[in-house]
Amino acid sequence: xEAVLATYQSTDTSAVTTWFKACTVKSIPENGGACVKYKDKxxxxxxxxxxxxWYACQNLCPHKMEMVLSRGMIGDADGIAKVAxxxxxxxxxxxxxxxxNGDLPAIxxxxxxxxxxxxxxxxxx
Amino acid sequence: MQRIVVIGNGMVGYKFCExxxxxxxxxxxxxxxxxxxxxxxxxxxxxxxxxxxxDAGSLELAPASWxxxxxxxxxxxxxxxxxxxxxxxxxxxxxxxxxxxxxxLATGSAPFVPPIQGVEKDGVFVxxxxxxxxxxxxxxxxxxxxxxxxxAAILGGxxxxxxxxKAVMDMGLEPHVVExxxxxxxxxxDARSSKVLQLTLESLGIHIHLxxxxxxxxxxxxxxxxxxxxxxxxxxDMLIISAGIRPRDELAKTCGLATGTRGGIVVNHKMQxxxxxxxxxxxVALYNQMIYGLVxxxxxxxxxxxxxxxxxxxxxxxxxxxxSTKLKLIGVDVASFGSPFMPADKGHSIIFENKTxxxxxxxxxxxxxxxxxxxxxxxxxGDYNMLHQMYLNGMALPENAEELVVGxxxxxxxxxxxxxxxxxxxxxxxxxxxxxxxxxxSLLNEESSTLKDIVSCTKATTGCGGCKPMVVDLVNETxxxxxxxxxxxxxxxxxxxxxxxxxxxxVKGITSYDEALDTVGKGDGCEVCKPALASIFATxxxxxxxxEAVIQDSNDRFLANIQRNGSYSVVPRIPGGEITPExxxxxxxxxxxxxxxxxxxxxxxIDLFGAELNDLPAIWQELIAAGFESxxxxxxxxxxxxxxxxxTWCRYGMDESVSFAIELEERxxxxxxxxxxxxxxxxxxxxxxxxxxxxxxxxxVEGGWNLYVCGNGGAKPKHALLLAEQIDNKTVIKYLDRxxxxxxxxxxxxxxxxxxxxxxEGGIEQLKRIVVExxxxxxxxxxxxxxxxxxxxxxxWKQAVENDEIRKRFQHFVNTEDRDDNMVFVPMREQxxxxxxxx
Ligand code: SRM
Ligand SMILES: Cc1cc2nc3c(=O)[nH]c(=O)nc-3n(C[C@H](O)[C@H](O)[C@H](O)COP(=O)(O)OP(=O)(O)OC[C@H]3O[C@@H](n4cnc5c(N)ncnc54)[C@H](O)[C@@H]3O)c2cc1C
Ligand code: SF4
Ligand code: FES
Numbered sequence: 013x014e015a016v017l018a019t020y021q022s023t024d025t026s027a028v029t030t031w032f033k034a035c036t037v038k039s040i041p042e043n044g045g046a047c048v049k050y051k052d053k054x055x056x057x058x059x060x061x062x063x064x065x066w067y068a069c070q071n072l073c074p075h076k077m078e079m080v081l082s083r084g085m086i087g088d089a090d091g092i093a094k095v096a097x098x099x100x101x102x103x104x105x106x107x108x109x110x111x112x113n114g115d116l117p118a119i120x121x122x123x124x125x126x127x128x129x130x131x132x133x134x135x136x137x
Numbered sequence: 138m139q140r141i142v143v144i145g146n147g148m149v150g151y152k153f154c155e156x157x158x159x160x161x162x163x164x165x166x167x168x169x170x171x172x173x174x175x176x177x178x179x180x181x182x183x184x185x186x187x188x189x190x191x192d193a194g195s196l197e198l199a200p201a202s203w204x205x206x207x208x209x210x211x212x213x214x215x216x217x218x219x220x221x222x223x224x225x226x227x228x229x230x231x232x233x234x235x236x237x238x239x240x241x242l243a244t245g246s247a248p249f250v251p252p253i254q255g256v257e258k259d260g261v262f263v264x265x266x267x268x269x270x271x272x273x274x275x276x277x278x279x280x281x282x283x284x285x286x287x288x289a290a291i292l293g294g295x296x297x298x299x300x301x302x303k304a305v306m307d308m309g310l311e312p313h314v315v316e317x318x319x320x321x322x323x324x325x326x327d328a329r330s331s332k333v334l335q336l337t338l339e340s341l342g343i344h345i346h347l348x349x350x351x352x353x354x355x356x357x358x359x360x361x362x363x364x365x366x367x368x369x370x371x372x373x374d375m376l377i378i379s380a381g382i383r384p385r386d387e388l389a390k391t392c393g394l395a396t397g398t399r400g401g402i403v404v405n406h407k408m409q410x411x412x413x414x415x416x417x418x419x420x421v422a423l424y425n426q427m428i429y430g431l432v433x434x435x436x437x438x439x440x441x442x443x444x445x446x447x448x449x450x451x452x453x454x455x456x457x458x459x460x461s462t463k464l465k466l467i468g469v470d471v472a473s474f475g476s477p478f479m480p481a482d483k484g485h486s487i488i489f490e491n492k493t494x495x496x497x498x499x500x501x502x503x504x505x506x507x508x509x510x511x512x513x514x515x516x517x518x519g520d521y522n523m524l525h526q527m528y529l530n531g532m533a534l535p536e537n538a539e540e541l542v543v544g545x546x547x548x549x550x551x552x553x554x555x556x557x558x559x560x561x562x563x564x565x566x567x568x569x570x571x572x573x574x575x576x577x578x579s580l581l582n583e584e585s586s587t588l589k590d591i592v593s594c595t596k597a598t599t600g601c602g603g604c605k606p607m608v609v610d611l612v613n614e615t616x617x618x619x620x621x622x623x624x625x626x627x628x629x630x631x632x633x634x635x636x637x638x639x640x641x642x643x644v645k646g647i648t649s650y651d652e653a654l655d656t657v658g659k660g661d662g663c664e665v666c667k668p669a670l671a672s673i674f675a676t677x678x679x680x681x682x683x684x685e686a687v688i689q690d691s692n693d694r695f696l697a698n699i700q701r702n703g704s705y706s707v708v709p710r711i712p713g714g715e716i717t718p719e720x721x722x723x724x725x726x727x728x729x730x731x732x733x734x735x736x737x738x739x740x741x742x743i744d745l746f747g748a749e750l751n752d753l754p755a756i757w758q759e760l761i762a763a764g765f766e767s768x769x770x771x772x773x774x775x776x777x778x779x780x781x782x783x784x785t786w787c788r789y790g791m792d793e794s795v796s797f798a799i800e801l802e803e804r805x806x807x808x809x810x811x812x813x814x815x816x817x818x819x820x821x822x823x824x825x826x827x828x829x830x831x832x833x834x835x836x837x838v839e840g841g842w843n844l845y846v847c848g849n850g851g852a853k854p855k856h857a858l859l860l861a862e863q864i865d866n867k868t869v870i871k872y873l874d875r876x877x878x879x880x881x882x883x884x885x886x887x888x889x890x891x892x893x894x895x896x897x898e899g900g901i902e903q904l905k906r907i908v909v910e911x912x913x914x915x916x917x918x919x920x921x922x923x924x925x926x927x928x929x930x931x932x933x934w935k936q937a938v939e940n941d942e943i944r945k946r947f948q949h950f951v952n953t954e955d956r957d958d959n960m961v962f963v964p965m966r967e968q969x970x971x972x973x974x975x976x
Contacts (some may be wrong), residue, residue: 044687087663098691
């Protein structure tokens with residue numbers, strides 16, 4: 013799984029070479045998340061309606077290497093948007109990917125945009 | 138290195154060790170402690186709690202590791218049989234010899250067994266050690282197996298005898314207290330208060346026999362009765378002797394230390410015996426020609442001896458020793474302080490008596506009306522702590538001293554000030570010598586900030602516990618004076634406790650999470666307040682977890698428990714553990730079809746593990762078609778009501794436990810709560826359903842069901858406590874409705890019933906008042922609320938499989954039908970399991 017983990021690297025919007033049309037806006041629950049597949053990657057997408065922001069990050073939780081983050085609850089800690097892993101409630105910033113309640117490695121976050129009712133994810137490969 | 142040997146590891150012996158290691162530099166002393174009992178020192182004062190919880194561990198004053206951590210060699214199960222004063226050695230029964238520089242005798246006392254003919258018979262017990270209690274309980278069980286109306290007598294109507302009376306009642310036997318004197322608690326009560334107490338005890342079902350001299354214990358081998366006069370007999374199956382104590386001064390006598398004529402080792406105000414290298418403390422010490430059968434003076438003695446040994450020779454025992462006492466446990470308030478009986482030449486008494494309300498109050502006041510000399514309270518000892526403090530601190534009495542007894546006249550005029558009016562030196566916890574100043578200053582200096590801090594740093598309330606209400610008052614008042622609000626809020630988004638939030642949601646009619654956040658919260662929520670509010674909505678409106686899926690805890694969102702590898706488990710409800718062969722076959726077929734690991738759970742049902750998210754709706758569709766419903770194994774909700782087979786099949790069964798367990802499980806299924814809820818129903822006291830290990834437990838007894846509440850297994854096991862006895866099915870449900878609803882409304886998030894009860898002011902007695910006596914007049918409301926929830930029950934899995942929108946939730950990817958290919962199973966014993974985690 014370590015090898016799998018290494019394939020997830022935070023991507024900066026400026027580096028995006030492909031905008032992948034991932035799903036419709038409606039397929040992601042409001043104030044919750046769901047998972048999409050891109051090549052062999054699993055990406056968690058969150059529609060944070062309260063902040064009016066969309067977030068995308070790896071679905072893999074670096075704690076026990078399980079593909080579960082999209083099923084976690086979202087919220088904020090001191091204003092920072094975060095997701096709590098459903099397995100052991102480790103929380104990660106949806107902005108920087110940083111682990112907020114421990115010292116796990118940060119998760120990768122991806123650029124995301126909404127156009128014509130569709131969700132697009134940005135990748136650099 | 139100084140060698141200290143302590144004989145006796147009881148309450149006072151332990152306290153001595155604690156004080157000594159607190160004063161000495163680590164490693165400076167070589168301390169060896171001998172204890173005759175098989176275990177380290179335990180809280181004898183709360184010995185009776187053992188009847189309730191049978192948990193010796195919870196009575197321990199300190200674990201065995203505490204002794205080794207503090208460099209103390211503790212040798213339990215070892216009687217010291219000899220002291221050689223000249224050579225300064227002690228010898229153990231097993232023949233070992235140990236030398237000492239200083240020796241401390243903390244051998245306590247033994248129950249006094251009067252030389253009555255027949256006391257050696259089976260079924261005659263004393264009441265001092267855990268082993269005594271175990272013996273009594275085993276014997277009581279034997280009696281109950283033979284007959285349903287067993288009786289037990291207690292010889293002695295003093296403080297301890299009455300406590301034993303309560304214990305007998307809890308063991309399910311009919312209690313009879315036999316007292317030699319013409320009144321109860323002869324050392325603490327006058328004749329009139331004793332009469333009031335007697336009336337109350339009789340109304341509780343304790344039979345009282347006064348002015349009785351026991352001539353003989355009857356029975357052939359085992360006790361069958363007691364004989365007082367020729368035609369005066371009492372049939373009993375068991376006897377507990379509680380006729381006073383005798384100091385265990387046998388060692389002192391054989392080695393030639395000075396002892397009193399009626400026993401006890403003579404000590405001076407330094408706690409030294411007639412040999413200056415030997416100290417005696419606790420119930421074995423004869424100080425001021427008195428043996429003090431209470432723990433607080435013993436603790437003072439321990440402190441003095443430890444200080445003397447460490448060279449702080451100024452620390453000596455006070456001349457006057459406070460013997461004020463408050464009776465615990467029995468369900469009636471009794472207290473006496475200072476000089477309860479006062480000769481007329483010293484002052485006058487103010488007495489209030491109301492026999493119909495079973496109340497008696499007496500205070501003794503000096504002739505000039507300025508000082509309180511003592512008093513007696515029966516029926517309502519609510520004012521005990523304040524009166525006791527006034528007495529101890531010689532505080533000025535109000536102009537009309539009778540107000541202390543009958544209450545102040547006029548609007549809200551309290552005769553007592555608050556605990557805050559006491560002087561800083563006032564001793565609040567006499568067991569641990571903690572003054573008001575110790576408590577308040579620790580808060581003011583910000584060394585502590587909660588009641589818990591105060592208890593752990595001062596140890597106040599950890600002895601007899603009598604000072605608890607006062608300590609709580611002092612902590613709250615002090616924090617208030619510092620402008621601090623004391624409450625446990627949910628999280629950064631809601632500055633309320635769960636109970637407050639529950640009321641707010643109900644009163645304001647808030648129905649969605651965002652509405653709650655916008656009206657009474659802040660920020661965007663988190664994984665703590667979301668499920669907390671989901672639970673509140675569920676118990677007010679009976680919303681299922683499908684209504685607002687994204688605020689549900691992760692398991693509730695997918696109506697299944699997530700497993701190690703991200704797969705899920707499926708647990709259909711099997712009420713009471715009863716299942717038809719047809720349904721069993723369906724479970725097997727479904728498990729086979731979807732390749733699920735199958736296991737019988739600890740909750741009498743079947744768990745199918747390893748289901749992929751995408752398969753959950755199809756699996757449940759098949760189960761529902763076969764008549765199954767959600768088992769809510771994923772929710773903080775009612776889980777199972779475990780049953781034993783009961784009277785339908787079992788030769789001992791007193792009632793149909795399976796039928797009742799099913800009825801209860803059907804009633805409360807789907808009920809969400811602050812934490813999970815489990816129930817149990819046993820058909821007789823053999824308790825095969827382990828009902829007392831559940832949040833609610835029902836046990837069939839002669840004449841109905843006994844209802845127990847607030848137990849659990851898990852991380853901190855606790856036995857459930859008796860809420861009501863011999864009640865019928867309808868009453869069980871009525872009390873359960875009230876109890877569960879009250880718990881749901883007032884508990885903190887993730888607080889199980891046992892922890893909740895621990896926090897409930899007044900504990901089980903208060904809960905009885907609320908549930909059984911309906912003291913808050915909430916009964917009807919709670920029952921109606923519960924009935925509304927019961928009526929609105931819906932199986933949330935049925936909702937889910939019948940609704941295409943909801944079914945979409947159960948997809949691993951939203952952009953393809955592909956399955957999660959990272960999920961790896963490996964074979965295990967003809968089934969499968971998730972691949973192990975790397976770390
Ligand atoms: C399956 C089962 C073990 C088994 O194979 O037998 C089980 C499995 C789990 N238990 Fe349990 N407990 C199971 C019976 C028990 C029992 C025994 C009982 O109910 O008689 C207890 C002790 C009794 C009690 O609760 O008082 C028990 C005490 C716990 C606790 C500790 C609770 C506590 O208050 O200390 C937890 C943790 C928690 O709830 O926070 C827990 C939590 C869990 C969780 C939910 C852990 C989790 O969050 O994933 C496990 C989920 C398994 C799954 O995915 O389905 N489980 N668990 C049992 C399911 C019973 C059922 O039919 O629903
Ligand atoms: C049921 C009950 C309820 C009580 N309730 C209250 C109350 O509410 N308030 C209150 O203030 N007090 C109460 N007491 C009294 C209180 O428990 C005692 O005052 C206290 O335990 C005395 O402590 P101690 O260390 O002197 O004696 P103990 O606690 O009896 O300890 C003495 C220990 O020394 C051991 N020992 C004796 N001889 C030897 C030897 N030669 N070698 C090795 N070991 C030896 C004994 O086995 C024992 O373990 C109660 C007592 C009982 C039994
Ligand atoms: S005891 Fe622990 S490991 Fe076993 S099922 Fe319960 S929670 Fe899981
Ligand atoms: S696997 Fe995510 S917190 Fe443990």
